[in-house]
Amino acid sequence: MPMNSYDKLGLLTDILKNQSTEQYMTKDEYDQINRLTESLIAESQNDPNLLQALQHIQQLNVNNHQPFENQDVNQWLQLLDQTSLT
Numbered sequence: 487m488p489m490n491s492y493d494k495l496g497l498l499t500d501i502l503k504n505q506s507t508e509q510y511m512t513k514d515e516y517d518q519i520n521r522l523t524e525s526l527i528a529e530s531q532n533d534p535n536l537l538q539a540l541q542h543i544q545q546l547n548v549n550n551h552q553p554f555e556n557q558d559v560n561q562w563l564q565l566l567d568q569t570s571l572t
Contacts, residue, residue: 491526491529494522494525494526495526495566497518497522498519498522498523498543498566499563499566499567501515501518501519501522502543502554502559502562502563502566503559503563505554505559506556506559506560509553510553516547519543519544519547520547520548523540523541523543523544523547524544526540527540527541533569535565536565536566539561539562539566542558543562
């Protein structure tokens, strides 16, 4: 069964929370973040703030392959918690 946008955002949130706590991500987690952000960016119902955050996550993920800054993660998590997809 394919994942809907709500499920994808939930998984992305879980991975980001884990990275924030552990200050570490596996290669599989980096790959999963890339797949999730690509998929969510491609979906047209995303609001502009969420789209900008997803693009930022993807850009940092692809370019750095290092744990994200906690400040960035906290901002993204706040936005993801406020986002309601229909």
